[in-house]
Amino acid sequence: MPQERFPIPGTFLHIKPNTTGTDPLLRRAFSIFDYNEATGVVDILYKVLGRGTEVLSRVRPGETLDVLGPLGNGFDLPLTIDRLVLVAGGVGIPPVYLLAKSHLRQGFDGGKITYLCGLTTATEKPMADRVEKLPINLQFATDDGSIGFKGFVSELLRARLDDGSLGINPVICACGPDGMLKSVQAIARAYGKKCYLSLESIMPCGVGTCLGCVVKRDGEEKYARVCREGPVFEATEVEL
Amino acid sequence: MTTPNLKVIIGGVEFKNPILTASGTFGYGEEFDEYIDLSRLGGIVTKSITRYERKGHPPPRTAETASGMLNAIGLANVGVDAYVRDKLPFLRNLGTRIVVNVAGFDTDEYLYVIDKLNGHDEIDMIELNISCPNIKGDGMEFSSNPQIAYDIVRRVKEVCGFPLMPKLSPNVADIKPIAKACEEAGADALALINTLYGMAIDPVNWKIKLTNITGGLSGPAIKPVAVAAVWKAASVVKIPIVGIGGIMDYRDVIEFLLAGATAVQFGTANFVQPDCTIRAIDDLTDYLGSRNIEDVNDLIGKAKKT
Numbered sequence: 182m183p184q185e186r187f188p189i190p191g192t193f194l195h196i197k198p199n200t201t202g203t204d205p206l207l208r209r210a211f212s213i214f215d216y217n218e219a220t221g222v223v224d225i226l227y228k229v230l231g232r233g234t235e236v237l238s239r240v241r242p243g244e245t246l247d248v249l250g251p252l253g254n255g256f257d258l259p260l261t262i263d264r265l266v267l268v269a270g271g272v273g274i275p276p277v278y279l280l281a282k283s284h285l286r287q288g289f290d291g292g293k294i295t296y297l298c299g300l301t302t303a304t305e306k307p308m309a310d311r312v313e314k315l316p317i318n319l320q321f322a323t324d325d326g327s328i329g330f331k332g333f334v335s336e337l338l339r340a341r342l343d344d345g346s347l348g349i350n351p352v353i354c355a356c357g358p359d360g361m362l363k364s365v366q367a368i369a370r371a372y373g374k375k376c377y378l379s380l381e382s383i384m385p386c387g388v389g390t391c392l393g394c395v396v397k398r399d400g401e402e403k404y405a406r407v408c409r410e411g412p413v414f415e416a417t418e419v420e421l
Numbered sequence: 422m423t424t425p426n427l428k429v430i431i432g433g434v435e436f437k438n439p440i441l442t443a444s445g446t447f448g449y450g451e452e453f454d455e456y457i458d459l460s461r462l463g464g465i466v467t468k469s470i471t472r473y474e475r476k477g478h479p480p481p482r483t484a485e486t487a488s489g490m491l492n493a494i495g496l497a498n499v500g501v502d503a504y505v506r507d508k509l510p511f512l513r514n515l516g517t518r519i520v521v522n523v524a525g526f527d528t529d530e531y532l533y534v535i536d537k538l539n540g541h542d543e544i545d546m547i548e549l550n551i552s553c554p555n556i557k558g559d560g561m562e563f564s565s566n567p568q569i570a571y572d573i574v575r576r577v578k579e580v581c582g583f584p585l586m587p588k589l590s591p592n593v594a595d596i597k598p599i600a601k602a603c604e605e606a607g608a609d610a611l612a613l614i615n616t617l618y619g620m621a622i623d624p625v626n627w628k629i630k631l632t633n634i635t636g637g638l639s640g641p642a643i644k645p646v647a648v649a650a651v652w653k654a655a656s657v658v659k660i661p662i663v664g665i666g667g668i669m670d671y672r673d674v675i676e677f678l679l680a681g682a683t684a685v686q687f688g689t690a691n692f693v694q695p696d697c698t699i700r701a702i703d704d705l706t707d708y709l710g711s712r713n714i715e716d717v718n719d720l721i722g723k724a725k726k727t
Contacts, residue, residue: 203488386692390448393483
């Protein structure tokens with residue numbers, strides 16, 4: 182039963198942080214981090230940044246949350262690709278972690294998956310505990326060099342493309358802060374590599390109605406809804 | 422316990438219940454088809470349409486505030502031709518009333534859009550958005566001045582093949598003369614309120630949260646403003662009023678009806694809870710039944726002074 186319920190990596194849950202009341206009013210979007218097929222439990226990963234996540238962090242085990250989802254279009258990658266290169270920045274870890282896990286369980290060779298994980302400093306490393314358990318090639322980049330490569334994870338990506346360790350036809354999938362995604366997008370373009378970005382946006386409705394979460398379509402005077410057409414876009418589709 | 426009557430009549434159109442969805446919060450209806458049974462709604466008010474397609478403002482377009490949200494979407498819509506061609510077919514035979522919200526930047530645009538909609542019998546009513554900026558009037562809203570409101574409603578009424586319901590702005594000193602002017606110009610009903618002007622700034626990085634600088638405030642934060650506007654308007658007009666502003670559940674519906682509204686529209690609540698309207702219809706039915714109130718119309722304007 183749970184087998185076919187495995188979520189599509191990159192899809193998200195729209196969660197109401199508070200169980201009662203109207204402040205905060207709106208739901209918050211979280212990428213699905215993990216799914217346990219035996220128990221049916223879904224995990225999310227978040228950092229307390231604003232009022233919504235602060236209220237959510239006070240929810241205790243046993244309380245009921247109002248969850249809408251899974252929503253959006255996730256990663257749609259065939260198993261025939263040569264190499265999967267996952268680039269995550271901070272709380273951007275979840276969707277590409279789930280993508281690695283999804284590919285592995287479908288028989289994709291873990292030796293062909295490289296996960297570049299960008300953190301501010303070593304103390305954030307517990308966020309990547311689950312990634313470390315996957316049989317894939319995991320490399321860290323930290324701003325202060327406390328573990329792994331010293332510098333931005335996008336620079337680590339550039340270094341690995343330069344040293345040829347990612348092969349000729351890697352497919353890059355990235356999730357993280359806007360600045361990081363912009364850099365990854367530019368690098369993928371410069372190196373002519375296929376690249377997908379999982380975008381974050383303020384999403385009042387999450388179902389395509391409010392038109393609040395739009396991103397500009399590259400080269401067009403048009404907008405796409407992050408919640409409906411995304412949150413995963415091919416890097417050439419959007420202007421960040 | 423008998424089943425109470427929920428039917429209301431607005432502008433000669435019978436709605437199966439007084440619960441509608443507000444323009445701009447329910448897309449063109451189809452977006453919610455997978456979440457709720459649309460046929461149970463009293464009516465659907467579709468997103469503002471204009472003469473031409475509009476892409477809308479650059480993001481960020483929304484910001485959450487205390488019990489509310491700001492939006493500056495910028496009237497993004499497909500334009501009237503694509504609306505008639507691509508959106509109206511879905512709305513046909515849904516089993517609910519279809520109200521089309523029409524926006525414009527000058528009188529000609531309203532008349533053009535209405536002309537394109539005339540004759541399409543899927544449409545039950547026009548909601549005239551006269552609470553958006555009027556370029557010709559120094560950026561004022563049509564509904565900010567009684568004479569301007571009268572003129573536009575009068576002109577549109579002359580050509581409109583459907584009952585006409587102007588939607589009024591709360592950004593005025595006194596809504597009564599505006600409501601009265603619309604009635605005198607031939608409006609069949611009034612919808613109020615649209616959003617309040619608002620703005621939010623991030624104290625950490627000093628950035629204004631919306632690219633458009635200001636936006637429209639909606640959500641529970643504006644409900645008392647809306648209730649007062651309905652109460653005031655109801656004191657000067659005889660035509661039905663459709664109340665809008667921060668309605669989240671059946672208790673809010675009752676509040677608006679008691680203030681003088683004949684029906685209501687759920688707006689921002691649709692973003693929070695896609696089935697909020699259906700829950701409210703069920704809860705309203707239970708409320709009336711438990712109090713042995715046979716007809717929802719018996720609530721209209723019955724607020725008591727303390």
